[in-house]
């Protein structure tokens with residue numbers, strides 16, 4: 001980094017603090033992804049453990065604002081201030097910028113400049129390419145706050161197109177069985193559809209009602225998802241040998257019971273570990289994730305050039321240890337409310 | 344390696360036999376010889392390539408990974424081969440992953456000191472999933488848990504004319520990579536000749552019952568023995584011992600495969616002993632798992648077969664004879680050749696004998712058979728009725744223990760058991776499913792539990808303490824009922840603690856879902 005004028009008494013651990021409601025920026029008087037209601041929140045992306053309803057004022061990307069309105073209703077925040085990624089604002093002496101994080105549509109890292117110090121809060125991110133999300137951009141900084149969902153060396157994700165080829169191959173082996181893919185409705189569902197389309201799969205894809213609104217939102221933002229139908233309205237004939245996307249909890253619902261011999265599928269970074277894959281009950285576990293895998297966590301930390309790494313939700317210990325082996329200061333931030341990340 | 348990896352991975356998570364067969368069929372269709380033949384050998388346990396020992400593998404990994412991260416990873420994954428597969432550093436090598444036949448060939452051509460380097464180069468050339476399957480192959484076998492019969496059914500599914508019985512018939516006459524078999528299946532060659540080679544034929548099985556209904560038809564009764572069902576086959580003086588799935592166990596049981604004066608096909612139960620008493624399930628597994636056996640193990644865990652049926656004698660097929668006739672022949676044959684028989688029980692005393700199963704070492708139930716019936720493969724309505732000691736067995740996690748009074752070594756009086764909830768998003772959790780008395784467990788198991796509880800107590804509530812998940816117990820019970828009142832949704836009928844299952848990780852104990860499926 002180019003040397004900048006800065007004083008140690010203004011070190012970020014003085015002005016960026018872990019408080020009961022989350023990570024708080026003292027001079028700016030705002031929280032980043034708070035898990036309780038606050039007056040001012042800056043939101044990285046639309047997943048429920050980061051974006052919650054009921055804040056007074058929300059600063060976020062236009063896509064994330066749209067996602068929050070669809071999920072929580074038009075009045076889910078007192079006011080939205082939309083910031084286009086790549087632009088910034090000055091707020092009580094803190095410069096706030098949003099930069100794409102590559103996690104889901106609209107997901108952004110939050111870049112804070114204050115008193116000569118730069119902090120980047122990554123939110124959730126990934127480096128792998130994804131047709132539904134702008135690519136992660138590296139921002140050089142002094143302190144990098146990284147997620148660590150897959151912060152253990154065993155988590156090495158597969159290339160999504162290779163995994164999608166397995167899904168398409170399985171349709172050949174089991175042409176009679178509906179492939180019932182469980183996927184969270186923000187991000188994972190749309191990415192799987194877009195990857196299927198990129199692989200040349202152009203048959204209609206069937207959706208559980210829970211996925212419909214967000215898929216439509218993605219399409220409105222210009223993501224090509226091809227022909228989508230509601231699964232509940234389709235005939236048994238249509239569903240035979242088709243791909244159906246549904247949220248993880250829905251396999252016990254009535255309509256899923258009427259499917260003849262469905263083939264349960266799952267796509268997640270957890271599928272990397274065989275025990276987890278077997279416990280999921282999926283007959284086709286795919287290792288596709290919207291989070292950085294271990295090599296990409298390491299690479300990103302090094303790319304930012306940060307001397308200090310704060311590690312949030314996930315497995316902090318291995319990543320903090322890695323930072324120490326690289327001569328970086330690693331610190332586990334004990335943020336509450338982030339344990340249940342649906343992946 | 345890639346197609347085989349995909350097959351092994353899919354089989355591991357595909358529960359239904361018909362779907363497993365479809366996967367095997369597709370693989371055989373898409374894979375050339377001799378690779379697919381070696382794959383069949385690997386899946387049926389017929390390919391032993393012990394190229395690296397676990398300690399050696401760990402050392403190879405330690406040269407390539409940070410020790411702290413390696414430990415953290417091993418701790419999380421719980422399996423060395425899988426951890427190595429995931430942690431092995433990606434390499435810039437351009438060489439393709441080895442094929443199965445290349446692996447078999449290279450290992451037989453490579454001098455021992457050079458094998459480690461060869462294995463390292465293969466790991467470099469593979470992706471994580473393929474590395475795992477490769478390491479399984481090289482450290483003792485892929486172990487999909489599929490019975491050999493299922494694999495053979497996959498072969499039969501590929502053919503136009505051959506049935507499963509046909510494939511089973513010729514299987515043991517052939518060896519990897521099964522070129523003659525696959526040629527025949529593909530319609531490119533004649534049916535392989537099997538004369539003079541002992542072959543497996545499918546067994547007859549009993550239908551499980553909860554208790555016998557009073558029946559006007561006369562039945563004969565025997566004990567159901569612990570152990571493993573086997574078919575003992577001697578053809579032209581050559582003997583082979585098969586498991587009920589048709590696996591050839593002969594090499595592991597030289598103590599049971601000495602030829603007799605006359606050829607015969609006999610059905611019986613293999614039992615093992617230790618110190619003159621019936622061996623445990625673990626002892627049995629130690630014998631069954633072996634590909635070969637040494638003299639020390641033969642002395643430590645000797646095996647014997649209690650025979651109860653006779654299917655062939657010399658050139659005579661007796662399967663169509665009535666059981667009473669087969670039994671009479673078996674008794675005289677056993678007498679002549681000094682074989683051990685499963686004795687007949689007085690049928691009218693069955694209820695009392697069933698009450699007192701504990702008094703008979705190795706008995707785990709009673710089987711009732713109609714004496715007028717032929718021997719037919721599979722289960723047949725009420726020809727054979729199995730009346731086991733307890734209808735259900737499963738594995739549960741120990742959640743709470745209760746002691747009589749205070750003191751660290753006060754006697755254990757009650758255990759609370761848990762089932763695994765495996766669809767929780769952030770990992771496995773547990774739900775209490777019932778309580779059980781420690782009576783019936785060995786003093787050794789109870790001491791293990793006491794010692795574990797000392798180190799792993801989470802909380803105390805008077806005489807009860809909650810302990811960290813870690814111990815798994817084999818549970819037997821008469822049945823499982825649904826119970827809306829309980830959080831688990833079920834109630835165990837007369838559960839009994841059988842023994843500790845030290846080889847089961849708590850995450851692998853029965854899931855709540857699997858127990859709910861057992862509700863009748």
Ligand SMILES: [Zn+2]
Pocket residue numbers: 045047050103124
């Ligand atoms: Zn997220």
Ligand SMILES: [Zn+2]
Pocket residue numbers: 047049050123124313338341
């Ligand atoms: Zn998150």
